Each structure stands twice: as structure tokens, then as C-alpha cells.
Amino acid sequence: MRPAVKEKILIAEDNPNNMRLLEMILKAKGYPLLMATDGEKALEVAAREKPALIIMDIQLPKMSGLEVTARIRQIPALEHISIIAVTANAMKGDEEKATRAGCDVYLPKPIDTRQLPVVVAEMLLKRKPDNRPP
Ligand code: MN
Numbered sequence: 191m192r193p194a195v196k197e198k199i200l201i202a203e204d205n206p207n208n209m210r211l212l213e214m215i216l217k218a219k220g221y222p223l224l225m226a227t228d229g230e231k232a233l234e235v236a237a238r239e240k241p242a243l244i245i246m247d248i249q250l251p252k253m254s255g256l257e258v259t260a261r262i263r264q265i266p267a268l269e270h271i272s273i274i275a276v277t278a279n280a281m282k283g284d285e286e287k288a289t290r291a292g293c294d295v296y297l298p299k300p301i302d303t304r305q306l307p308v309v310v311a312e313m314l315l316k317r318k319p320d321n322r323p324p
């Protein structure tokens with residue numbers, strides 16, 4: 191059994207209310223959190239901190255969440271980060287676009303506060319052992 195060390199999660203979200211909500215949900219589960227409020231910062235923080243998972247808002251200023259995801263998938267040191275795409279005003283084809291950009295899971299807003307931590311925990315469990323920190 192691995193010790194119960196919680197893996198870092200990056201929240202990329204520009205809406206302060208959504209950020210607060212996501213922060214509250216994940217903090218309650220004990221995850222160390224990183225935050226970014228635009229796409230450029232999200233990429234920068236991901237590269238520097240190598241979080242296990244990113245909650246990625248699709249509509250972000252400076253660089254969209256899809257663009258950030260596509261770039262992350264091109265960087266070998268980052269390509270294994272689990273990415274959950276979240277989007278408001280979900281439209282037909284959004285999920286496909288998110289998947290094509292390299293997102294692992296797609297969740298429409300409003301965020302289901304009970305479902306999210308379950309999805310996060312499942313994704314962290316599914317990560318391959320060789321992608322986990324020692
Ligand atoms: Mn947004």
C-alpha cells in the first residue's frame with residue numbers, strides 16, 4: 191500500500207466563484223492545490239509543478255484550456271498529467287474537441303460537487319504506477 195500522500199492538483203479557472211467552489215471541494219479532500227486564472231499561467235504552473243491532475247476550464251483568457259491541454263500533451267515530462275475539462279454553455283461537439291485536444295474527462299458546468307471528487311479520485315487511482323512520484 192502506498193502511503194496516503196495526496197497528489198497535487200492544478201485548478202485552471204478564471205471565474206472567481208467557480209474557483210472558490212472547486213477549491214472548497216478539493217481542499218475538503220486534502221489535496222494540495224495550485225491555481226491559475228489564465229491559460230498562460232496554467233501552462234507555466236503545470237510545467238513547473240508537474241501536478242498529477244488538472245481541472246481545466248475551457249474558456250480561459252490568454253490561451254484556451256484546449257490549447258493549454260494540446261501543448262501539455264506535446265511535452266514528454268507533462269504528457270501523463272490527467273486532465274479534466276470543464277465548460278459552461280456546453281455545446282454539441284465540445285466533448286469531442288476536448289477529447290481531441292487530449293483531455294481525459296469532460297464535465298459540463300455547473301460542477302456536480304459530489305461527482306467531481308469521485309472522478310478525481312478515480313483518475314488518480316488509474317494513473318500508471320510509473321507515472322507516480324516515488
Ligand atoms: Mn472561464
